[in-house]
Structures are given as structure tokens and as C-alpha cells.
Amino acid sequence: MEDKTKEKVKARVMDSRKIKRVLHRMTTEIIEHNRNLKNLVIVGIRTRGIYLGKRISAQIKEMENIEIPVGVLDITLYRDDFSELESQHMVKKTEINFSVANKDILLVDDVLFTGRTIRAAMDSIIDLGRPQTIQLLILIDRGHRELPIRAHYVGKFLPTSKREIVHVRLKEIDDKDEVLISEPTGIK
Amino acid sequence: MKLLIKNGRVIDPASRTDETLDILIDRGKITEVKDKIEDKDARVLEASRLVVAPGFIDMHTHLREPGQEYKETIKTGSRAAAKGGFTSIACMPNTQPVNDNRGTTEYILSQAKKSAVTNIFPIAAVSKEQKGKILTDMADIAEGGAVAFSDDGNPVANSQIMRRALEYSKIVDTPVIDHCEDKQLSEDGMMHEGYYSYLFGLKGIPSTSEEVMVSRNLSLARKAETPIHLAHISTKGSVEFIQQAKEKKIPVTAEVTPHHLFLTDASLKTYDPNLKVNPPLRSEEDVQSLMEGVKKGILDVFATDHAPHAFDEKDTEFDLAPFGINGLETAVSLILDRLVKKNLISISRFVQMISTTPASIFKLENKGNISPGADADLTILNLHKEITVDVNQFESKSRNSPFHGWKLRGAPVITIVGGKIVYSLQKH
Amino acid sequence: MPFNQKHLLGIEHLSPSEITTLLEAGESFLEISTREVKKVPIFRGKTIVNLFFEPSTRTRSSFELAAKRLSSDILNFSSQSSSVVKGESLKDTVRNLEAMNVDTLIIRHSCSGAPHYVTTFCQSHVINAGDGPHEHPTQALLDAFTIKQEKKKLENLKVVIVGDILHSRVARSNIFLLTKLGAHVVLVGPPSLVPVEFKKFGVDIDYNLDRALEKADVIMMLRIQSERQQKNYFPSIREYINLYSLNPKRYRRAKKDAIIMHPGPINRGVELSTDLADSAKSMILKQVEHGIAIRMAVLYLLMGGKEREIID
Numbered sequence: 001m002e003d004k005t006k007e008k009v010k011a012r013v014m015d016s017r018k019i020k021r022v023l024h025r026m027t028t029e030i031i032e033h034n035r036n037l038k039n040l041v042i043v044g045i046r047t048r049g050i051y052l053g054k055r056i057s058a059q060i061k062e063m064e065n066i067e068i069p070v071g072v073l074d075i076t077l078y079r080d081d082f083s084e085l086e087s088q089h090m091v092k093k094t095e096i097n098f099s100v101a102n103k104d105i106l107l108v109d110d111v112l113f114t115g116r117t118i119r120a121a122m123d124s125i126i127d128l129g130r131p132q133t134i135q136l137l138i139l140i141d142r143g144h145r146e147l148p149i150r151a152h153y154v155g156k157f158l159p160t161s162k163r164e165i166v167h168v169r170l171k172e173i174d175d176k177d178e179v180l181i182s183e184p185t186g187i188k
Numbered sequence: 189m190k191l192l193i194k195n196g197r198v199i200d201p202a203s204r205t206d207e208t209l210d211i212l213i214d215r216g217k218i219t220e221v222k223d224k225i226e227d228k229d230a231r232v233l234e235a236s237r238l239v240v241a242p243g244f245i246d247m248h249t250h251l252r253e254p255g256q257e258y259k260e261t262i263k264t265g266s267r268a269a270a271k272g273g274f275t276s277i278a279c280m281p282n283t284q285p286v287n288d289n290r291g292t293t294e295y296i297l298s299q300a301k302k303s304a305v306t307n308i309f310p311i312a313a314v315s316k317e318q319k320g321k322i323l324t325d326m327a328d329i330a331e332g333g334a335v336a337f338s339d340d341g342n343p344v345a346n347s348q349i350m351r352r353a354l355e356y357s358k359i360v361d362t363p364v365i366d367h368c369e370d371k372q373l374s375e376d377g378m379m380h381e382g383y384y385s386y387l388f389g390l391k392g393i394p395s396t397s398e399e400v401m402v403s404r405n406l407s408l409a410r411k412a413e414t415p416i417h418l419a420h421i422s423t424k425g426s427v428e429f430i431q432q433a434k435e436k437k438i439p440v441t442a443e444v445t446p447h448h449l450f451l452t453d454a455s456l457k458t459y460d461p462n463l464k465v466n467p468p469l470r471s472e473e474d475v476q477s478l479m480e481g482v483k484k485g486i487l488d489v490f491a492t493d494h495a496p497h498a499f500d501e502k503d504t505e506f507d508l509a510p511f512g513i514n515g516l517e518t519a520v521s522l523i524l525d526r527l528v529k530k531n532l533i534s535i536s537r538f539v540q541m542i543s544t545t546p547a548s549i550f551k552l553e554n555k556g557n558i559s560p561g562a563d564a565d566l567t568i569l570n571l572h573k574e575i576t577v578d579v580n581q582f583e584s585k586s587r588n589s590p591f592h593g594w595k596l597r598g599a600p601v602i603t604i605v606g607g608k609i610v611y612s613l614q615k616h
Numbered sequence: 617m618p619f620n621q622k623h624l625l626g627i628e629h630l631s632p633s634e635i636t637t638l639l640e641a642g643e644s645f646l647e648i649s650t651r652e653v654k655k656v657p658i659f660r661g662k663t664i665v666n667l668f669f670e671p672s673t674r675t676r677s678s679f680e681l682a683a684k685r686l687s688s689d690i691l692n693f694s695s696q697s698s699s700v701v702k703g704e705s706l707k708d709t710v711r712n713l714e715a716m717n718v719d720t721l722i723i724r725h726s727c728s729g730a731p732h733y734v735t736t737f738c739q740s741h742v743i744n745a746g747d748g749p750h751e752h753p754t755q756a757l758l759d760a761f762t763i764k765q766e767k768k769k770l771e772n773l774k775v776v777i778v779g780d781i782l783h784s785r786v787a788r789s790n791i792f793l794l795t796k797l798g799a800h801v802v803l804v805g806p807p808s809l810v811p812v813e814f815k816k817f818g819v820d821i822d823y824n825l826d827r828a829l830e831k832a833d834v835i836m837m838l839r840i841q842s843e844r845q846q847k848n849y850f851p852s853i854r855e856y857i858n859l860y861s862l863n864p865k866r867y868r869r870a871k872k873d874a875i876i877m878h879p880g881p882i883n884r885g886v887e888l889s890t891d892l893a894d895s896a897k898s899m900i901l902k903q904v905e906h907g908i909a910i911r912m913a914v915l916y917l918l919m920g921g922k923e924r925e926i927i928d
Contacts (some may be wrong), residue, residue, distance in 0.1 A: 077686070077916075090618075091916060092645040094904070127653040139702075143725035379636025383813045387628070389728035389788060459729030505706055505727035507748070 007165060007182045013158060014179035016171075017025070018076060019139070022155040026137060027059040029153050040130065041098055042070045045109040045121055050071075051172040052139060053108040071096030073107075076121050077119035094124070101129035110168040112138040112154075115147035140179060189379035190225050191607055196235030196568065200242055201540040202557035211240065213564040216606040221558055227245070233609075237569060239537045239603065242558050243275025243565030245546035247336075247365075247443060247515065248419055248491035251277075251308070253299060254292070255284025260496040260585045262296065263303035265516070268461040268494070268584035272516040273600025275545075275565035276307035276555060277494075280317065280340045288313040288324045290332035297333050305610040306603075307565070309335040309550065314353045314364060318342040322351055324327070330360035335550045337570045338365035340419070341511075345371060347404055354412040357407055363441075363549055366405050366415040368426070369467065373397035378507060380468040382455040390421040390506065393468050399425040406433040406440060415439040417549055420493050422448045422467040426476035431486045441549055443489035444478055446522040447513050451590065461502045461509030482533060482541070489549070490542045492519045496586030514589045517582055520567075521575055522591065525597025528571070535571070543567070573613075574600040619917040623742040625731050626751035627792040635760070635793060641913035642906070648685060649908055659688035662919065663711055668724040668745070669695040671707075674880055674904065675745050675754070679722050682911035691718070710734050718917060723747070741918045755879055756789030758814045758910040760797065762903050763834055769819045771798035776828050776870075778804045778860055779838030779887055780849075782811060786879045787838060791817050804828045805860060808849040825860050832870040835863050836877045837887045851884060861916050863889040867897070875899050 009057070034040050037060065044053030050072050057068040072095040107121055124135055139155040145163055160166060160181060167180045191213040198209040198221065210225040211218060246269065252260040260268075262279075269277045279296065281287035287296065295311045300308035310335035316322045319342070326337060337357065343366055344350040350366070357364050374397040379385050381392025402418060406429060409416040419426065421442045433440050451469045463469060470478075481487040495512025502509050520542070526531045533541075547556025554563045575596045579587040603611040619637045627635070648656060664683040666676050677684045683690040693713065710721065720741040723731045728748035735742050746752040750756040760770060767773055775794055783801050794801050803810050810821055812893065822828040828920070829835065840856060850856050862876065876888070876898045884890045892898060 056765075077658040079658070091641055091913075093644045094647060123657065127655065128651060262874045383816050386782075386813055387813060387817075389748050389785060391749075461731050501707075503707065505725070505733055507727040608782075 006055055007184045009180050010164070011181045012178055013181060014156065016177035018047045019155075019177045019179070022139070023055055023059060026153040027056055027063065029030055030056070030106065030137070031060065031064060033135075033152070036104070037064060037066050037068070039102075040068055040104045040106055041100065042068055042106045043073050043096065043100075043121075043125060044070060044119065045065060045107065046072060046074045046092060047173065048110040048132055048168055048170055049108045052110060052137070052169045053106075053161060056106075056108065056137070069098050071098065073124060075120040075124055076118055077118060080116060080120065085168060100125055100131050102132050105131045106137055106169045108137045109139045110139045111166050112136075112141045112149070112151055113144055115145045115149035118149050119147050139168055189576070190227055190230035191233060191564070191604075192225060192230035193235050193240055193566070193568075194231045196240035198236050198240045198558060199536055199539045200243070200444075200558040201536050201544045203520075203559055205558070206536055211558065211566070211609045213604075215597065216564050218558060218560055218564050220560060222229035233602070237570070239535060239569040239571060240558070240563045241567045241569065242543045242547075242556050242562075243603070244273050244520065244542045245276040245550070245552070245556065246274045246492050246494065246519070246569045247278050247417075247546045247549065248445075249277045249279050249491055249494040250282065250496065250512070251279040251391050252496060253283065254295065258585070259498050261303070262299045262308060264302035264583060264585045265494070265496070266300070266306040266308060267407045268516040268582060269306045270603045271583045271600075272518070272606070273520040273567045273569065273603055274306060274516060275567060275603060275605045276309060276552070277307040277516070278311050278335055278550065280311055280338060281313040282340055282342070285527065286313050286317050287311075287334075288316050288318070290325070290328045293329050293332040293334050306605050309333075310338075311336045311338050311365065313337065314344055315341045315349060320344045320349055323356060326356055326360050326362075330362050334362065335552070336363050336365050336417070338367065338419070340365070340367045343367045343369050343371075343401065347408065349410050350405065351412060354408055354414040354416060357414055361551065363415045363417045364403070367419045368398045368405060370397045370400050370420075373400065376394070378464060378468070379456050380470045380474075382453060382471055384453040384456060384471075387410075388459070390456065391467070395423040395425055395470070395474070398423050398467055399429065402426045402429045404440055406430070408438055410436070410438045413439070415441070415549075418442040420445050420448065420467055420491065421478070421481070421487060422470050422474060422548045424474045427477045427481040427486055429553055430481070431484075434486065441488040441545070442486070443491040444482060445491060445493045446515065446519045447493075447590070449475065449478055449482070450522055450526050455590070459505060459506045461506050462513065462588050462591060464506060464509050464511055466511040480531065482527070488541060488545050490519065490523060490538070491546075492516055494584075495588075496584050497588045498585075499587055502588045512588065514582065514584055514586050517584060518577055518589060518591045518594075520569070521577070521596040521599045522572060522594075524569065525596035529597055564604060566604040567600055568602035568604070569598065570601045571598045573597070573601060575599045606608075621918065623731070623735055624753050624914055624918060625735070625742065625744045626795070627753045627756050627789045627796060628751065630796070635757070635796060636854050638757055638910070638913055638917060639761050639764060641698040641917055642757070642910045645916070646906070646909040648912070649905070655685050655687055657687045658916070659683070659686040659919065662720070663687040663691065663716075663718040664688045664720045664722065664915070665691045665693055665718050666722050666745075667693050667710070667713065668726050669730075670726050670806070671747070672724055674907070675724065678904070678907040679743075679745060679911050682908050682915055685908070686912055686915055688719075688915070691917045706730060706734065707737060710738050714740060716736055720915065734852070741917065742787060743914060746785055749785050749788070751789045751792075752785040753789050754907070754911055754914055755786050756793040757914070758903055758907040759790055759836065759877060759879070760793050761906045761910050762877065763875070765902070765906070766899065767833060770794065773799045773833040774831055774835060775799050775834040776802045776804055776832045777836045777838065778862065779840055780809045780844055781805055781814060781838070782809045783841075783844070784838050790836065791819055802828050802832075806850045806856070809844065824864060825862075826869055829866060829869040832874050834875055834877060835862060835870060838879070839881065839883060841889050855889065859888060861887055861889065862892060864892060867892055876902060879903070
């Protein structure tokens with residue numbers, strides 16, 4: 001097995017200012033796209049989707065003075081690769097304290113890769129009720145999709161090799177905002 | 189055919205012998221014991237660096253024949269005995285049918301004559317069908333060959349019957365043996381009652397269930413002035429009662445098994461049914477007391493309580509498994525390793541407790557000693573032989589030993605019964 | 617803190633942090649049972665067997681719902697409807713079930729150590745759903761979970777457990793769990809049913825219920841079986857009620873916010889008065905509700921991921 005603890009940073013593709021600008025741009029797109037903003041709810045995918053979701057909610061409040069509720073989704077119990085996981089994944093709470101029925105759901109995650117997380121998230125949301133629409137917001141789309149999934153709002157398209165690792169760091173939990181590409185230095 | 193055992197360290201507690209001597213055997217008897225015997229006609233058995241002892245006698249085995257030959261037979265049980273260093277074994281009456289009459293006693297002896305490689309001494313029941321109600325015809329059965337009387341696992345609960353049995357046994361001059369247990373107190377218990385039974389959730393057998401009966405038996409023996417032998421003593425309280433009784437010269441002897449000396453109730457954490465035995469494996473404190481009892485001579489005899497059970501009977505839930513440990517092939521090595529090697533008891537004391545004293549309790553005058561005229565039953569030991577207990581190598585039909593895999597130092601290497609070598613370890 | 621056990625046979629051998637992991641996971645699963653669609657797909661295609669050799673409604677249904685809410689298939693096997701009555705051994709029964717490629721066995725058996733014995737010859741995960749008077753780990757977990765939900769902690773709480781301690785697997789598992797997590801446990805009952813040796817488990821013993829209830833945070837009542845009276849563990853049910861039944865008058869001796877628990881089924885009017893059983897202080901139905909969340913958490917943590925297979 002590859003030792004994933006050892007890796008080398010190849011590039012810093014976004015910094016705090018860039019992330020802020022991108023979120024601002026995507027918020028504008030959301031407002032443009034959703035005529036009935038009051039029907040919109042945000043669901044952030046654990047862990048960094050939550051903070052991105054909260055930032056967008058705050059931005060909408062600033063721009064339109066509308067409160068958009070933010071829910072938290074843990075997709076562990078919906079994963080399709082569960083029995084192949086190498087280590088146990090602690091289940092955390094799903095905290096969606098509003099009905100999703102007939103709502104326009106804005107699903108938020110940090111990185112879009114194979115698409116499997118989003119598939120799991122959509123299944124999970126649909127089990128909670130029948131939403132009007134589900135839209136997807138992603139900070140980084142790094143390609144390599146394995147399922148027919150595409151984001152409505154993309155912060156940045158970032159072509160990567162499968163080997164590379166994309167780290168999104170957010171100051172709420174990581175002390176600073178940045179996006180890095182790195183590569184494992186272990187066995188090739 | 190004469191047999192000459194040369195240069196062995198002869199241990200014979202009966203004559204207080206512990207020296208290098210030669211032993212000459214002719215026609216099943218010991219004919220000469222002295223330093224340097226020469227006999228051109230005799231086959232010579234070199235025994236230097238080996239211990240030569242009077243043949244070991246197990247006062248407490250279960251041979252299961254007649255009735256439960258799938259567990260053990262007289263043939264397989266006696267082969268197990270020979271391998272374990274025993275030249276004589278006394279078998280308990282809980283066969284099917286119960287050995288409560290002269291016919292069954294004689295049947296066992298005739299089967300033994302046909303198939304056994306060691307001496308077999310039947311112990312007959314005290315009461316008909318071991319039911320504790322009607323005494324057996326003790327005189328008749330003793331004449332038929334029984335060496336003692338016991339209801340063993342179904343001990344005589346009624347004190348009046350026990351009193352009568354002790355009184356009546358004066359006629360036959362054979363001892364009564366009692367498995368001391370108050371079945372009301374044991375109820376459906378299956379391990380020693382105490383911290384570990386509460387921890388493991390297994391129903392307990394309290395120490396008192398043994399001790400009240402030890403105490404009763406000692407009172408009865410004192411009154412009747414008849415010897416009583418107490419089987420497999422397991423608790424501290426029992427050891428104390430026996431010590432007091434001996435101080436008062438009550439004619440009591442008592443035995444202890446290797447499993448009660450070397451295992452405790454804590455080992456049951458594995459729920460291994462091979463550890464299920466009655467009396468149960470007791471606490472560390474009881475084990476310490478039993479050790480003291482052995483060292484101080486309060487306990488007189490090592491016995492195995494060899495209780496073979498078929499594999500499937502023991503491969504089950506702990507509650508459902510029968511009581512009993514397979515003991516003939518492990519007892520001697522266990523005691524040599526755990527007591528003799530560690531100098532807790534001397535080799536002479538060991539031989540006394542496993543040969544001399546059992547012979548005297550059973551009144552077998554020609555056994556349990558090495559002197560001219562005695563039966564040529566000898567157990568030869570190598571105190572340095574390292575063995576690993578392997579139940580798959582057992583001569584016994586059954587495999588129910590909790591000692592599987594134990595590495596022990598000291599083992600029986602040659603067993604001679606009536607002048608004939610019935611067992612010999614390849615490399616001794 | 618990962619939970620690296622292949623089986624759940626009891627509480628006694630678990631570390632405090634493993635117990636905490638199980639309790640925390642229970643929190644995540646509690647919410648699922650309140651959803652419109654009470655089901656997550658995680659164990660699609662897995663097979664869990666309820667192997668019950670003793671009658672049970674609560675525990676068996678609770679495990680069944682827990683398994684179903686995780687999308688597992690579940691097979692209910694009880695001794696009354698099986699070949700056990702024809703004399704098939706436990707080993708053969710389990711081996712036959714395993715031949716049907718099951719993933720987890722949930723075992724309730726009247727013999728202590730039976731689940732432990734099963735692990736010596738089977739490959740599946742084994743969960744002890746109560747073995748003789750030995751342990752009932754998921755009951756203790758759901759009880760601790762309930763206490764934590766109400767009291768927000770376990771440390772330094774005074775928990776009084778009343779009744780037939782000697783024969784109770786619920787009492788044992790609770791004693792092990794609560795003492796490991798720092799609660800002060802007091803056992804109460806007639807001396808014949810509360811052996812002094814239990815003190816070695818780190819608990820206190822009191823034969824006087826009134827005295828023991830002083831400053832109690834949690835009162836856990838156990839079911840008393842009339843069989844015990846027949847065996848003279850106590851002289852009569854009447855005397856037992858006089859001494860050890862929890863009634864409103866006695867309850868007032870405990871702390872104001874003391875909660876009442878019972879693993880069920882209750883003998884109303886015997887160990888617990890009806891008005892208390894149905895009062896706001898009674899956690900009995902909450903315990904049942906939490907049972908499902910805890911059992912989902914147990915199934916998830918035992919069956920999830922590959923790690924245990926490597927370690928084992």
C-alpha cells in the first residue's frame with residue numbers, strides 16, 4: 001500500500017483572496033439562477049462542504065438579506081465502497097433541521113472527483129424527502145468522473161492526474177484558506 | 189524369564205530407601221534388592237540416571253466399562269494408566285450397570301484379565317444403584333474382589349446410611365471412600381462459587397458443599413472408629429477439618445488431584461468445558477491451602493479422578509458438558525514438574541503419596557514397596573525428561589484434558605507390571 | 617478512536633474509550649429512526665441472523681429493526697421453530713447457518729459463554745444478545761446512552777441497581793460499563809441475591825433500599841422472577857415488595873431529578889409501582905427507542921470497514 005502520509009506539495013493553486021473571489025462569483029450565479037431564493041436550502045457535505053455552505057449562506061444574506069438555512073450531511077451510510085474501506089469510518093450526525101420536500105437544494109462540497117460522493121449525497125437527500133431540484137456547487141472540479149455527474153457551479157476546473165491529491169484547507173478548521181496539489185512520495 | 193534392573197536410584201518409602209541399587213525380578217516377584225547383583229540368566233535393564241519406584245497406584249479412576257465403552261474401556265484405560273506410570277488403578281462403580289454386586293465386580297475383573305495391561309481393582313458401590321438407600325452386600329462383593337466401597341459422584345446424602353456403611357465395613361476391613369458433596373448446596377452449580385463465577389455468570393458450587401460433608405464424615409468416622417477415605421479434597425476449609433481430625437487421631441485419609449493443585453477457577457474465562465470438573469477448580473487461596481496440605485502431610489494421596497468423556501460431549505456449551513478431566517496420562521509429569529522439580533516436596537514424599545499410602549489404604553501388602561517377595565510392579569521415572577502434553581497421543585479413548593500443550597519436566601519412562609514391561613518410552 | 621473488535625461478547629473486556637466510541641456512534645444513528653424514510657443503504661446485501669435460543673420480544677425486535685434500518689437482510693431463527701428441539705447441537709446449528717453465507721450472528725442463549733464458544737469455530741461476527749446470567753452488552757450500552765442523554769454525563773452519578781443481581785446479565789453488564797466510565801454504582805437487594813463478592817467489581821452493596829436511594833441520580837429496577845421465591849432466595853413476594861419495590865414514597869428519597877429505568881418486561885406492582893412506571897421520570901420507553909440506535913451503532917462498528925479483518 002502506498003504510504004499516503006508522505007507527500008510533496010507541487011503547487012498552491014488558490015489562496016484566501018482567490019477563494020473569496022470565487023465564492024462571491026458563484027453566489028452571484030446562484031442568485032441569478034434561483035428566482036425564488038426563499039425556496040433555496042443549502043446542504044453541506046461533511047466536512048468542508050459545511051463551511052463553504054455557511055460562507056455562501058452568509059454571502060446571500062449580505063447581498064439579498066435572505067436567510068438560507070444550512071444543513072449538514074454525513075454520507076458514510078450511503079457510500080458504495082463501504083466494504084472496501086481500509087479503515088473504519090466514524091459515522092457523524094446528519095443535521096438537517098428543515099424539510100427538504102419541494103425545496104431547491106444546493107448541495108455543497110469542496111472537491112468533485114469520481115462523482116460517487118455526490119451520488120451518495122443525492123440518495124441520502126432523496127431518502128429525507130422529495131426536493132424540487134438539487135443543484136451542485138463545487139470549489140474544485142479535478143476531473144476523472146466515474147459517474148454522469150456535473151456541477152452547476154464550479155469554483156475552478158483543475159486538471160490533475162489520478163495520483164495527485166487535492167487539499168482544500170479552510171480557516172474554520174485548518175487555520176487558513178488555500179488549495180494545494182500534492183503527490184505521494186511513497187512507492188510509485 | 190528374569191529381569192535385572194541395574195543402577196537405578198531406588199526410592200522405596202516403605203523401607204526408607206533412597207539409594208542406587210539393583211533389583212532382580214523372577215516370575216512376577218521381586219527376589220533380590222541390593223548393591224550390584226549379577227545374574228547371567230536375567231535380561232538386564234540399565235536404569236542409571238533413572239528413578240525406580242514401587243508401582244504407582246491410582247485410587248480414583250473411571251473406566252466406563254461396562255456401559256459407556258465409547259468413552260473408555262478397561263483396555264484403553266489400563267493402557268493410559270501404564271503410559272502414565274500407574275501399575276494399578278482402582279475404578280469407581282458408576283458404570284452401567286452400577287457395580288453394586290459381586291457379579292459386576294467379577295465381570296470387571298474378568299475383563300481386566302483379558303484386556304488390561306495393569307492391575308485393576310474394582311471399587312464397589314456403598315448403596316444399591318448408588319441411590320443412598322439400601323446398602324450393598326459388602327462382604328460378598330469384597331470376597332469377589334472389591335478393594336473399597338464408594339458411591340462416588342452420587343455421595344451418600346443420608347447420614348444414617350453413611351453411619352451404617354462405616355459400621356458395617358468393619359466386617360470386610362475395606363475402606364469406605366466418600367466424595368464429599370452436599371448436592372443441595374451444589375444445586376445445579378458448575379464451577380467454584382466466588383468472584384469468578386459471578387464474573388463469568390456461571391452457577392457456583394460453594395466450598396461449603398464439600399466442607400459440610402467432610403465435617404459430617406469425620407464425625408461419623410470418629411464415632412464408628414472406622415477408616416474413611418475422602419476423595420479429591422478441594423477446599424481450604426476441608427484441609428482445616430482434616431488437619432483437626434488427624435490431630436484427634438480420627439482414622440481419615442484424603443486425596444488430592446493434580447488439577448485441583450495446578451489450576452484455579454480463574455482459568456475458566458475461556459469457558460473451556462475441559463475445565464469443568466466436580467469438585468470444581470477452586471480459588472487461588474484454596475490451591476495454596478491444598479499445597480500446604482500436601483507439604484504438611486494432611487493430604488495423603490495423589491489420585492487422578494480420571495474421568496474420560498467423548499469429544500462431542502465436551503465440545504459444547506459449558507453448561508451442557510459433563511464434569512470430568514482425563515488424568516491418567518498427565519498426573520505424574522504434572523506433579524514431577526510442579527512439585528518435585530521445584531522442591532516443594534521430595535521425590536520420596538511423592539512416591540509415598542502415589543504408591544506406598546494407596547497400597548496401605550487398600551491393604552495391598554505385596555504392592556507399594558520394593559522388597560523381596562513383593563509383586564514386581566515398578567514405575568521408572570526420568571526426572572529430566574521434557575515432554576509436551578498432546579491429547580492426540582493419548583492411549584485413553586478420550587481427549588478431555590485442559591493440560592494439552594503444557595510443557596513439563598519429568599516423566600514415567602518404563603512401567604513394569606508383574607515383572608513384565610507394559611510400557612516403555614522410546615527414548616528414555 | 618476506532619472500534620477494533622470483531623465480536624461484541626460483553627462489556628467486561630472493553631476499554632472505556634471503546635465504550636465511548638459505541639455511545640457516540642449511537643448519537644449519529646438516533647436521528648435516522650426519526651426520519652420519514654427510516655433506512656440507510658449501508659448494509660445492502662449483508663445478512664444478519666437473529667439466533668435466539670431463549671424467548672425474547674424486545675431485544676430480538678430491536679436488533680431486527682436495527683438491521684433493517686441499515687438495509688441488511690435479517691433471518692430470525694428461534695429455538696422453538698428450529699431443529700434444536702430435535703437435538704441438533706449449537707455447533708451444528710451455527711455451522712449450517714454459516715454455510716448460507718451470513719455475515720453476523722446475534723445470539724441469545726441460556727448458557728453463559730455460549731456466544732464465546734461460537735466464536736471458537738465460526739467466521740462471522742458474533743454479537744451477544746444475552747448469555748445466561750453472564751452479560752447483555754447492548755442493554756448496558758443503551759442504558760448508559762439513555763443516562764447520558766438525560767444527565768449529559770456518567771462520571772460521579774450515583775446509580776442504584778435494585779433486585780436479583782445474582783441472576784441478572786443486565787446488572788453485570790451495567791456494573792462493568794458504569795464503573796469503567798466513573799459512575800458510583802450501588803447494588804441493592806436481599807443478601808441471597810446480592811453476593812458480597814460483587815464488591816470486587818468496584819461497587820457498593822446495601823440491603824436497605826431506603827438508605828441506598830439517598831442522593832441517587834439513576835434508579836435501575838430489575839425484574840424479579842417468582843422462580844427465585846420458589847427457591848427460597850426470599851420468603852415471599854409480599855416481603856420482597858415491602859423491602860425492595862420502588863414506590864412514590866421511596867422514590868422521593870432520591871434526587872429530585874432522579875430517573876427510573878427498567879430493562880423490561882416489568883412486573884407492575886412488584887419491583888416497580890405502576891404510577892412510577894408511567895411517570896415522566898420513567899425512561900423505560902426511551903430505553904427501548906435508544907436500543908435501536910445503539911444496536912445500529914454496534915452493527916455498523918463491528919461490520920464496517922476492513923480494519924478488524926486485518927487485525928484479527
